[in-house]
Amino acid sequence: MKYVALNDLHASLGAKMIEFAGYNMPVLYTNLIQEHLAVRNSVGVFDVSHMGEFMLKGDKALDLIQSVTSNDASKLFDGKVQYSCLPNDDGGIVDDLLVYRYSETEYYLVVNASNIEKDWNWITKHNTFGVEMVNMSDGMSLLAVQGPNAIKALQKLTAVTLSEMEYYTFKMGEMAGIKDVIISNTGYTGAGGFELYCDNKDVRKLWDAVFEAGKEFNIIPVGLGARDTLRLEKGLCLYGHDINDTTSPIEAGLGWITKFTKTFTKSDYHKAIKENGPTKKLVGFEMVERGGIPRQHHIIKDAAGNAIGEVTSGTQSPSLNKAIGMGYVKTEFSKVDSEIFIEIREKQVKAKVVKIPFL
Amino acid sequence: MNFPENLLYTKDHEWIRIEGDTAFIGITDFAQHELGDIVYVDISSKGKTIKQHDVFGTVEAVKTVSDLFMPISGDVLEVNPKLDTAPELVNNDAYGDGWMIKASIANKSEVDGLLKVDAYKALINA
Numbered sequence: 001m002k003y004v005a006l007n008d009l010h011a012s013l014g015a016k017m018i019e020f021a022g023y024n025m026p027v028l029y030t031n032l033i034q035e036h037l038a039v040r041n042s043v044g045v046f047d048v049s050h051m052g053e054f055m056l057k058g059d060k061a062l063d064l065i066q067s068v069t070s071n072d073a074s075k076l077f078d079g080k081v082q083y084s085c086l087p088n089d090d091g092g093i094v095d096d097l098l099v100y101r102y103s104e105t106e107y108y109l110v111v112n113a114s115n116i117e118k119d120w121n122w123i124t125k126h127n128t129f130g131v132e133m134v135n136m137s138d139g140m141s142l143l144a145v146q147g148p149n150a151i152k153a154l155q156k157l158t159a160v161t162l163s164e165m166e167y168y169t170f171k172m173g174e175m176a177g178i179k180d181v182i183i184s185n186t187g188y189t190g191a192g193g194f195e196l197y198c199d200n201k202d203v204r205k206l207w208d209a210v211f212e213a214g215k216e217f218n219i220i221p222v223g224l225g226a227r228d229t230l231r232l233e234k235g236l237c238l239y240g241h242d243i244n245d246t247t248s249p250i251e252a253g254l255g256w257i258t259k260f261t262k263t264f265t266k267s268d269y270h271k272a273i274k275e276n277g278p279t280k281k282l283v284g285f286e287m288v289e290r291g292g293i294p295r296q297h298h299i300i301k302d303a304a305g306n307a308i309g310e311v312t313s314g315t316q317s318p319s320l321n322k323a324i325g326m327g328y329v330k331t332e333f334s335k336v337d338s339e340i341f342i343e344i345r346e347k348q349v350k351a352k353v354v355k356i357p358f359l
Numbered sequence: 360m361n362f363p364e365n366l367l368y369t370k371d372h373e374w375i376r377i378e379g380d381t382a383f384i385g386i387t388d389f390a391q392h393e394l395g396d397i398v399y400v401d402i403s404s405k406g407k408t409i410k411q412h413d414v415f416g417t418v419e420a421v422k423t424v425s426d427l428f429m430p431i432s433g434d435v436l437e438v439n440p441k442l443d444t445a446p447e448l449v450n451n452d453a454y455g456d457g458w459m460i461k462a463s464i465a466n467k468s469e470v471d472g473l474l475k476v477d478a479y480k481a482l483i484n485a
Binding site: 293 | 398399419421443
């Protein structure tokens with residue numbers, strides 16, 4: 001088991017810790033719905049230091065990134081972030097990730113904790129470009145300060161004008177007296193806010209400063225449980241649930257990060273899926289009847305009882321106060337308002353396809 | 360956390376209150392706290408005879424699903440009708456309005472094997 005730098009702090013705050021992706025992580029501090037709503041309505045802090053960070057450096061760094069990712073990284077400029085994925089050789093996805101352009105010859109990739117080793121090996125295998133790669137994951141901490149009041153709290157701690165930073169951009173700057181914090185206008189909650197990357201040795205100081213600055217907004221620590229419900233309300237994919245080694249980004253609704261202005265791993269295959277139309281699609285749905293909460297691997301059926309797909313994520317939505325989910329269905333059932341049935345404990349419970357994000 | 364002395368308990372974190380020939384059954388304060396916000400209670404066993412330790416229903420929190428186990432053998436006589444629209448009663452009043460089923464007692468000797476409050480508290484280190 002691996003431990004984040006603030007492991008003991010989370011334990012002392014009374015967090016329920018679970019193993020996630022090989023790390024001992026806080027899944028809950030006090031109450032999931034309170035944590036969820038704190039982020040939606042004010043501000044909360046996630047320690048997501050388990051996430052992986054790779055630095056790619058060299059004249060051919062962009063060439064390597066273009067060859068292994070689906071999005072067009074040539075559109076990036078210094079200080080710009082891009083959501084992308086790493087397609088595999090079988091038409092699926094190795095991982096989804098963020099690509100940060102620090103300079104023309106220096107990029108950072110932020111990957112899922114569960115896939116650090118897989119991604120590293122995958123990119124290394126394709127590094128025929130002589131790009132220098134550094135796995136910074138073990139030395140870096142990441143705090144996601146999320147919610148509509150995050151910007152007001154964080155502005156007290158830095159001279160960087162946060163309101164001038166566009167969504168999906170970052171700056172390296174001083175924050176809370178710590179030099180070279182990566183201040184990134186990104187997140188996984190759809191609630192606004194920033195993600196802050198720093199050295200492990202500085203993260204306690206940053207955490208304390210953020211909580212002091214957020215006191216007037218009733219800032220609280222938030223666990224991975226609420227992170228999942230927050231991202232799901234916004235229809236954001238979670239690797240291992242909504243996307244995996246077998247799903248095409250086109251089927252997953254990630255056509256917007258799959259650009260055929262360049263070639264990449266299996267790009268012809270995904271282009272054909274896009275042109276011919278996928279046979280299955282990831283959709284959002286909400287339960288129409290009561291009968292339980294949809295969960296990953298529940299079977300989706302049509303009115304006649306034929307299996308037409310599978311749930312990939314589901315929850316009771318704390319903001320909407322109804323049961324929602326995402327899953328793959330045959331394309332003919334993917335239109336908004338299509339009637340589908342989720343098999344929960346051997347009962348067929350009526351649901352309907354809705355547009356995502358849910359909120 | 361609250362563990363009334365007049366109840367009996369199981370290692371699966373159900374409580375049982377004996378009233379003559381019948382028993383009221385629910386989950387403990389510890390169980391509801393561990394589960395978190397309960398959003399759905401699924402008990403479709405009304406009218407069925409269920410053996411001790413078998414499943415009589417399911418409770419769903421936001422992130423978790425947990426089976427409910429019969430503390431004793433018996434028939435499920437009633438299901439708390441309030442839980443269908445107000446599952447949060449299990450969180451807010453685990454031993455009162457959050458009761459789950461009323462059951463008959465098929466075998467009185469099973470009652471003797473249930474945990475008394477001190478034994479249950481010891482089990483959960485309360």
